[in-house]
Amino acid sequence: xxxxxxxxxxxxxxxxxxxxxxxxxxxxxxxxxxxxxxxxxxxxxxxxxxxxxxxxxxxxxxxxxxxxxxxxxxxxxxxxxxx
Amino acid sequence: xxxxxxxxxxxxxxxxxxxxxxxxxxxxxxxxxxxxxxxxxxxxxxxxxxxxxxxxxxxxxxxxxxxxxxxxxxxxxxxxxxx
Amino acid sequence: xxxxxxxxxxxxxxxxxxxxxxxxxxxxxxxxxxxxxxxxxxxxxxxxxxxxxxxxxxxxxxxxxxxxxxxxxxxxxxxxxxxxxxxxxxxxxxxxxxxxxxxxxxxxxxxxxxxxxxxxxxxxxxxxxxxxxxxxxxxxxxxxxxxxxx
Amino acid sequence: xxxxxxxxxxxxxxxxxxxxxxxxxxxxxxxxxxxxxxxxxxxxxxxxxxxxxxxxxxxxxxxxxxxxxxxxxxxxxxxxxxxxxxxxxxxxxxxxxxxxxxxxxxxxxxxxxxxxxxxxxxxxxxxxxxxxxxxxxxxxxxxxxxxxxx
Numbered sequence: 001x002x003x004x005x006x007x008x009x010x011x012x013x014x015x016x017x018x019x020x021x022x023x024x025x026x027x028x029x030x031x032x033x034x035x036x037x038x039x040x041x042x043x044x045x046x047x048x049x050x051x052x053x054x055x056x057x058x059x060x061x062x063x064x065x066x067x068x069x070x071x072x073x074x075x076x077x078x079x080x081x082x083x
Numbered sequence: 084x085x086x087x088x089x090x091x092x093x094x095x096x097x098x099x100x101x102x103x104x105x106x107x108x109x110x111x112x113x114x115x116x117x118x119x120x121x122x123x124x125x126x127x128x129x130x131x132x133x134x135x136x137x138x139x140x141x142x143x144x145x146x147x148x149x150x151x152x153x154x155x156x157x158x159x160x161x162x163x164x165x166x
Numbered sequence: 167x168x169x170x171x172x173x174x175x176x177x178x179x180x181x182x183x184x185x186x187x188x189x190x191x192x193x194x195x196x197x198x199x200x201x202x203x204x205x206x207x208x209x210x211x212x213x214x215x216x217x218x219x220x221x222x223x224x225x226x227x228x229x230x231x232x233x234x235x236x237x238x239x240x241x242x243x244x245x246x247x248x249x250x251x252x253x254x255x256x257x258x259x260x261x262x263x264x265x266x267x268x269x270x271x272x273x274x275x276x277x278x279x280x281x282x283x284x285x286x287x288x289x290x291x292x293x294x295x296x297x298x299x300x301x302x303x304x305x306x307x308x309x310x311x312x313x314x315x316x
Numbered sequence: 317x318x319x320x321x322x323x324x325x326x327x328x329x330x331x332x333x334x335x336x337x338x339x340x341x342x343x344x345x346x347x348x349x350x351x352x353x354x355x356x357x358x359x360x361x362x363x364x365x366x367x368x369x370x371x372x373x374x375x376x377x378x379x380x381x382x383x384x385x386x387x388x389x390x391x392x393x394x395x396x397x398x399x400x401x402x403x404x405x406x407x408x409x410x411x412x413x414x415x416x417x418x419x420x421x422x423x424x425x426x427x428x429x430x431x432x433x434x435x436x437x438x439x440x441x442x443x444x445x446x447x448x449x450x451x452x453x454x455x456x457x458x459x460x461x462x463x464x465x466x
Contacts, residue, residue, distance in 0.1 A: 008371060
């Protein structure tokens with residue numbers, strides 16, 4: 001299934017792009033991360049410490065064990081620092 | 084000893100004046116209140132519930148058991164309602 | 167000593183302008199919190215005006231002491247307190263406080279503390295004049311109780 | 317629903333002007349609290365500028381949800397949140413919140429809550445550009461811990 005993957009802040013810099021569309025069979029966020037990590041070193045580096053990352057599914061904060069279901073847009077980013 | 088007595092808010096309205104100078108031998112705030120109360124009905128009315136009143140000695144909040152000592156200015160008023 | 171700007175005045179002040187000036191002068195430390203109390207309508211009738219009596223001399227003294235306590239307890243770099251007395255109409259600003267700190271928690275706590283103490287320890291008394299007559303505002307038990315938080 | 321005014325924008329805003337407008341429009345309820353976060357110097361070198369990245373779409377959504385939670389929990393009559401993104405210099409306002417309530421405790425608590433949640437749950441990321449280079453600001457454990465207060 002085709003899904004949009006977004007990256008923000010230093011994760012975006014490490015992956016080297018802000019968004020991409022990929023065709024994936026991953027059933028959960030964790031499976032998607034494993035799939036990305038296996039692709040290229042820059043993904044492996046970016047996702048080397050998943051515990052320090054956050055994920056949003058269709059713009060709602062979620063977690064790595066969540067099923068992707070019909071999610072269109074998956075965003076990965078470091079802990080937020082607004083305010 | 085001559086001392087300035089000040090009244091504020093509804094206490095001022097009941098006593099009927101904002102300040103007066105009196106010559107008193109009262110040793111404590113409580114004794115001064117007793118002396119004032121004995122003077123006239125309007126004082127007795129104003130001080131009928133001393134527990135609901137506050138006192139300041141030379142512009143510092145104090146209490147009714149405090150000695151008057153060399154205090155020049157004694158102010159009586161209801162609980163404050165600023166802000 | 168941090169800059170304390172304490173003003174007790176009869177004339178109106180412009181809350182927005184004071185916020186802007188405070189942030190301009192002290193905001194580089196990071197966090198600014200302001201509070202503004204505004205004359206509102208009462209439950210017991212349409213408010214025509216509010217009148218605030220105060221104790222000249224003691225008022226400035228009490229506000230300075232309260233601000234100094236806040237500055238000793240939290241890391242604040244500046245503090246402004248403005249409080250009006252005399253008559254004022256609905257919608258007019260009665261008073262404001264502003265605090266600036268490198269830490270948002272300190273700016274919030276100090277402003278909250280200032281308000282609690284100012285409310286019960288600074289010599290101001292409010293009178294509300296409605297179409298039903300004039301009434302002195304009564305102190306609330308909850309205001310006195312709020313001091314126990316600190 | 318209470319009036320929520322939520323703005324995510326690159327262009328600067330005038331904190332004082334926004335405070336004045338907010339108090340003018342909503343102040344008659346009695347108590348107004350505002351917070352402003354301002355770009356400050358860092359410990360690691362003179363700050364040239366700050367750059368804030370955000371997640372368009374999710375940002376507005378997250379801020380609206382946070383404001384709605386605050387409005388459900390406290391008696392607030394209006395709430396404004398303004399947050400900038402993009403580049404900004406030292407001394408410029410990054411963001412502000414404002415709350416209005418008949419009760420000062422509610423106005424304070426709601427503004428404090430908004431700041432805690434906004435800090436850790438709204439998708440903004442700060443980068444500081446100093447003469448030593450560019451650094452992403454790290455989230456503080458104390459910011460995440462602050463959420464447990466609520």
